[in-house]
Each structure stands twice: as C-alpha cells, then as structure tokens.
Amino acid sequence: MRTFRLTTVAVLALAALAMPAAALAKPTITLSGSTSVAPLAAKLAGAYVKHHKVRFKILQGGSDIGVNDVAHGRVTLGMSSRDPLPSDPGGLQFNRIARDGICVATNPGNPIANLSQEQIQGIFSGKVRSWSQVPGARIGGTIDLIVRNAASGTQDAFQNIFMGQNLRVAPSASQKPSNGRVQQSIASDRNAIGYVDFNFTRGLHTVPYKGVSCSLRNAKSGQYGGIRNFWLVSRGKAKGPAAAWIKWIRSAAARSIIASNWVPVK
Amino acid sequence: MTTKVAQPSPGLLDSLWETVSKPWTDKRAELVLGALACSVLVLIAGMVIFVFVKAWPSFSHNGLSWFGSGGNVDQQLDDIFNSTKTGHGYDYHLRAWPLLWGTILTTVGAVVLGLAVALFAAVFIVEFAPDWLRRVLDPVVRLLAAVPSVIYGLIGILVIVPFVGNHLISAGRKESVAYVVQLTGASLIVAVLILTVMITPIMLAIIVDALRSVPRGWTEGAAALGVNRWRVMWTISVRAARPAIVAAAVLATARALGEAIMLSMVSGSIGFAPNPLDGITFFFEPTRPLAATIVDRADALSAPPLGQTLYAFAAVLLVSAMFLSLAGWLAKQPLKKYGAGA
Numbered sequence: 001m002r003t004f005r006l007t008t009v010a011v012l013a014l015a016a017l018a019m020p021a022a023a024l025a026k027p028t029i030t031l032s033g034s035t036s037v038a039p040l041a042a043k044l045a046g047a048y049v050k051h052h053k054v055r056f057k058i059l060q061g062g063s064d065i066g067v068n069d070v071a072h073g074r075v076t077l078g079m080s081s082r083d084p085l086p087s088d089p090g091g092l093q094f095n096r097i098a099r100d101g102i103c104v105a106t107n108p109g110n111p112i113a114n115l116s117q118e119q120i121q122g123i124f125s126g127k128v129r130s131w132s133q134v135p136g137a138r139i140g141g142t143i144d145l146i147v148r149n150a151a152s153g154t155q156d157a158f159q160n161i162f163m164g165q166n167l168r169v170a171p172s173a174s175q176k177p178s179n180g181r182v183q184q185s186i187a188s189d190r191n192a193i194g195y196v197d198f199n200f201t202r203g204l205h206t207v208p209y210k211g212v213s214c215s216l217r218n219a220k221s222g223q224y225g226g227i228r229n230f231w232l233v234s235r236g237k238a239k240g241p242a243a244a245w246i247k248w249i250r251s252a253a254a255r256s257i258i259a260s261n262w263v264p265v266k
Numbered sequence: 267m268t269t270k271v272a273q274p275s276p277g278l279l280d281s282l283w284e285t286v287s288k289p290w291t292d293k294r295a296e297l298v299l300g301a302l303a304c305s306v307l308v309l310i311a312g313m314v315i316f317v318f319v320k321a322w323p324s325f326s327h328n329g330l331s332w333f334g335s336g337g338n339v340d341q342q343l344d345d346i347f348n349s350t351k352t353g354h355g356y357d358y359h360l361r362a363w364p365l366l367w368g369t370i371l372t373t374v375g376a377v378v379l380g381l382a383v384a385l386f387a388a389v390f391i392v393e394f395a396p397d398w399l400r401r402v403l404d405p406v407v408r409l410l411a412a413v414p415s416v417i418y419g420l421i422g423i424l425v426i427v428p429f430v431g432n433h434l435i436s437a438g439r440k441e442s443v444a445y446v447v448q449l450t451g452a453s454l455i456v457a458v459l460i461l462t463v464m465i466t467p468i469m470l471a472i473i474v475d476a477l478r479s480v481p482r483g484w485t486e487g488a489a490a491l492g493v494n495r496w497r498v499m500w501t502i503s504v505r506a507a508r509p510a511i512v513a514a515a516v517l518a519t520a521r522a523l524g525e526a527i528m529l530s531m532v533s534g535s536i537g538f539a540p541n542p543l544d545g546i547t548f549f550f551e552p553t554r555p556l557a558a559t560i561v562d563r564a565d566a567l568s569a570p571p572l573g574q575t576l577y578a579f580a581a582v583l584l585v586s587a588m589f590l591s592l593a594g595w596l597a598k599q600p601l602k603k604y605g606a607g608a
Contacts, residue, residue, distance in 0.1 A: 035565065060565065061565055061566065061567070062565060062566060062569075064347075064350065064351055064569065065566070065569060068350065068569075085351070087351055087352065129444045129445065130441070130444070140437065141437040141440060141441065142437070142440040142441055142444040142448060142449075143448075144448045144449075144450045145448065149344075149562065149563060149565070149566070150343070150344040150347040150348060150566060151347060151563075151565045151566035151569065151572075152565075171338040171340055171341050172446070172447055172448055172536065172538075173448075173536075174448065174450065174452070174534060174535045174536050174552070175340060175535055175536070175562070176535055176562075177530075177535075177561070177562045177563070177564070177565060181531075181535075184423060184424075185450070185452075188423075188424070188427065188428035188431070188451075189428065189431050189432070189450050189451065190432060191440070191450070192450065
C-alpha cells in the first residue's frame with residue numbers, strides 16, 4: 001500500500017511539472033531538411049522570435065528529406081538547397097529565400113589558378129587521377145577527392161551545377177558527413193580537392209571557377225557561376241504563422257541578416 | 267484533477283522524502299531493487315526487438331548475401347538513399363562485406379596489439395617497477411582509461427592522419443593504387459593504433475588488479491623454491507589471472523567494436539576492404555567499420571530504406587556483442603579452477 005502511494009505521488013509530481021509547458025504553448029513552426037539551409041533558417045528564426053509570438057523547431061537531414069517531410073505533412077516547412085525536381089510530389093510550393101555559393105577548394109600548398117567545368121568534371125568523375133594532368137597545379141601525384149555523402153544538399157547542388165545529371169562522382173572519393181570535415185580533410189592533405197559551402201573556406205585555397213574567384217562579393221554581383229538557391233517548401237500556399245515568417249524574410253531587416261553570409265534574393 | 271495536479275503542496279514532497287529516507291525494510295528493498303533490475307532486462311529486450319524489427323527489410327531483401335561482397339558499398343548506400351526520390355519503390359541492395367571486414371580488422375588488430383602491451387606492462391607494474399614509478403603509473407593508467415574517444419579522434423585527425431599522409435605514404439605508393447583507392451593518410455594502421463591506445467588502459471587496469479590479487483603465498487612459495495621473479499610471474503601469477511585476462515579482452519573488444527566517432531574520423535570514410543595481398547600498402551588503405559558508417563550516414567536516417575539499413579548494421583553489432591560475452595564466459599569456465607581474480 002505504502003509503495004503504491006509513493007508511485008502515485010511521483011507520477012503526479014511529474015505531471016505537475018509537465019502541465020505549465022503545455023499551457024504556455026505558442027504556435028510552432030517545424031522545419032526539416034537541408035543542413036546547408038539550417039544555419040540560415042536558425043538565424044532568421046532567432047531574429048524573428050524576438051518580436052513575434054511563435055516557436056521554431058528545426059531538424060536537419062538533407063534537402064530530399066525536407067521535401068519529403070513537408071509533402072507528407074510531417075513538418076510545416078521543408079528546407080531545400082536544391083531546385084524543384086519533376087519527380088517531387090505534387091502540390092508543393094517552393095519559396096526562394098536566399099542564394100548561396102559552393103566553392104571548389106584545394107590545399108593552400110596547391111593553389112590552382114582556375115578550373116573550367118570540363119576540368120572539374122574530369123577530376124571529380126575520376127577520369128583525371130593525377131595532378132600532373134591538371135594545368136596550373138603546383139604539385140604532382142594523385143588527386144584525393146573529398147566529397148559529401150548522399151543526403152547532403154551541398155552534394156546535390158554540386159552534382160547539378162558542376163557535374164550535370166549524367167556524370168557521377170568517382171566511387172573512390174572519400175565521403176564526409178559535414179562541411180567541416182571536408183574542410184579539415186582538404187586543409188591537411190596537399191593532394192586533396194573537394195567542395196564546400198561558402199562559410200567553410202577558411203584555411204583552404206578556393207579555386208576560381210570559369211575565371212571568377214569564389215567569394216561572397218562575386219556571388220552577390222552574379223558573376224560567380226557556382227550558385228544555388230535556398231528554398232523553404234510548403235504544402236500548397238504557406239498559411240498562418242509560416243506565411244507571415246516567409247513574408248518577413250523578404251523584409252529589409254531579414255535581408256540584412258541574409259547578406260551577412262549569403263546572397264539575398266531580389 | 268487538474269487543480270490538484272497543478273499545485274503539489276510541499277507536504278506531499280516532504281512525505282515522499284520521509285518515506286524514502288527512512289531505513290527500508292528488507293521486503294521493500296527486495297521489491298524496489300528487483301523492479302529496477304527487471305526494468306533493465308525489459309529495456310534491453312525491448313531495444314533488441316526494436317532494432318531487429320527496424321532492420322528486417324534490409325536483411326530480408328538481401329538474404330545471406332547481405333554479408334557477402336560485390337560492387338561498391340558506398341555506391342549501394344547512395345542508391346538506397348536515392349531510391350526514395352525515384353518513386354519506383356525502395357532499393358535495399360547491399361553487400362556489406364567491406365564494412366564487416368573493416369570492423370573485424372580494426373577490432374582484432376587493436377585487441378591483439380593492446381592485449382600484448384597490457385600484459386607486459388601489467389607484469390612490469392606489479393612485479394618489476396620501482397615504487398615511485400608505480401605510484402605515477404597507476405593513476406595515469408586509470409586516467410587514460412577515462413579519456414573520451416572523441417579526443418583521441420581529434421588528435422588523430424589533426425596530427426596523425428596528416429603526418430601519415432604527407433610523410434609515410436610515398437607518392438609512388440599512392441599512384442600504384444590510384445585507380446582503385448586513394449591513400450590520404452586516414453587508414454587502417456592509424457585506426458588500429460589509436461584504437462589500441464584507447465583500449466589498452468582498460469585492459470591494463472583490470473590485469474594489474476588481477477595480478478595483485480594472486481595470493482602472496484603462491485608466489486612466495488615459488489620464490490622460496492628458488493624460481494626467479496620472471497618465471498614466477500609467468501608460471502603462477504599470469505596463469506592464475508587468466509580469467510581476468512579473458513574478461514579484460516572481452517571488455518576491450520566490446521569497446522573497440524562499438525567505437526564510432528574516433529574511427530569515423532581517422533579511418534578514411536571510404537567503404538573499402540583493405541586487401542592483405544597489397545603488402546605494406548594494405549596498412550595504409552582506408553576502411554570504415556560498421557559503427558563509423560552509422561555515424562557517417564546518420565544524417566540520412568529519415569530516408570526509410572537507408573534508416574533500415576543502418577539499423578541492420580546496429581543489429582549485427584548487437585549480435586556480435588552478445589556472442590562476445592558468451593564466448594568470454596565459455597572461455598573462462600575451464601580456467602576458473604585456478605582461482606584468483608575476476
């Protein structure tokens with residue numbers, strides 16, 4: 001009898017703790033998808049909640065997962081760093097919120113002056129395996145490919161922008177789970193080449209693409225070609241708090257947040 | 267109901283504390299502790315069932331060839347992930363041998379290497395080390411055993427991997443296998459060495475304790491017969507401590523088997539099966555054990571078929587861990603009659 005009362009008390013106490021949280025519930029916007037969009041979405045959400053009664057829950061997992069989740073109604077908005085595909089589920093609306101660049105990067109000990117699209121395709125598809133076959137390389141020896149794994153939006157965008165639909169990245173490439181790990185691997189290996197998001201180029205040599213160096217300024221001016229879009233995906237037209245947030249993202253205040261590290265859209 | 271729950275009066279908590287802090291009757295202790303122990307069992311059973319239910323599609327689609335080799339495992343994982351986009355149903359095709367082989371190589375390599383080092387070091391600490399050195403070594407070993415694996419991983423990725431890649435692997439060696447696999451320094455040898463450093467302190471601590479608990483009468487009796495300390499150590503102390511040595515090896519193997527973060531960082535992130543026929547190059551080839559693969563691919567967990575494949579990896583690790591405990595228990599049985607130690 002005594003033990004029974006003990007358990008009851010414990011359960012009631014727990015319930016009491018849980019009650020206030022439920023009572024204070026604000027409308028919640030849930031997001032899932034691209035790991036590249038997530039930092040921007042978190043920044044925009046952080047600035048937005050200061051003045052609006054709304055809560056955010058941001059999950060990651062890759063662009064395709066974001067698109068899938070929102071199509072099945074599991075989240076309010078999906079984050080995608082790839083453009084809409086014909087194979088995507090119907091009835092989705094892609095809202096563009098920013099643009100972002102992908103840099104091809106090498107070790108600072110091998111500062112390549114320029115790469116064309118054909119050269120990048122040759123290197124990453126494994127057709128060209130030695131630096132001595134790459135004009136402008138300061139070193140000889142093998143090429144070490146450092147790439148992202150399949151769930152990555154950066155991988156998707158690299159595939160679309162640089163490789164095209166018919167070429168695959170060589171299977172011997174080392175697939176890293178995050179931009180930071182790609183960055184670290186390139187920085188410590190003279191023979192390495194890989195691709196990273198704009199925000200992960202410290203300590204690397206960013207290779208100019210088609211003669212234009214990979215920088216935020218060149219991306220903003222529209223000269224740099226390695227640019228992709230960041231999208232917030234909604235099922236149908238966005239409604240309620242989510243629509244208000246997307247509208248706010250187009251405001252001047254939000255655009256200045258975007259401009260700190262990304263390219264605002266006009 | 268709601269009003270009663272919303273404000274727990276302090277009296278309730280007080281009486282709760284009172285009942286808990288009073289000396290327990292044996293009956294209550296038995297009940298409460300029994301319930302705790304049983305809930306652990308239920309938890310483990312639930313976890314095993316959950317993992318196997320999740321993993322089933324991957325096993326059932328591939329059959330026994332799941333464990334075989336064929337094709338590029340990274341490509342297969344990519345295809346499994348991308349099959350959610352095509353709309354033609356999920357793809358489960360997988361030949362996981364390179365990952366299994368990587369797990370076996372790193373684990374066995376590190377445990378064999380670590381066991382040898384730990385055994386000799388333990389004999390030294392117990393029997394030969396001068397007192398001052400023993401006083402330093404004892405706490406250092408225990409401290410090393412508690413270092414989180416991610417720290418070893420960081421040292422590996424920032425210092426050892428670049429060193430191996432830039433100084434130990436020649437350009438000629440890299441070129442000789444360039445069409446099969448790239449050698450960047452993140453390799454089998456680095457993985458095994460760091461894993462050895464990680465698991466040796468645990469084994470060392472256990473073996474030292476076991477050697478110390480050998481009854482003094484046994485060793486002193488031998489010494490009185492004129493046997494030197496080295497022989498006493500090998501013929502009596504180490505022999506008597508064999509159950510503890512087995513236990514140490516089992517514990518270390520379990521840790522090596524489940525190590526994920528560090529191995530994901532230093533072993534190369536390529537699902538490649540290092541080939542012993544390659545000679546020295548074998549040691550510099552990259553690999554990626556099961557647990558590290560789960561870490562590397564965890565961001566794709568919500569793509570159903572890849573998630574189920576990762577659960578299949580987890581199931582294999584779980585079963586290996588169970589067989590490991592069983593094997594350890596079996597190995598200890600005939601040794602038990604010599605007594606002493608765990």
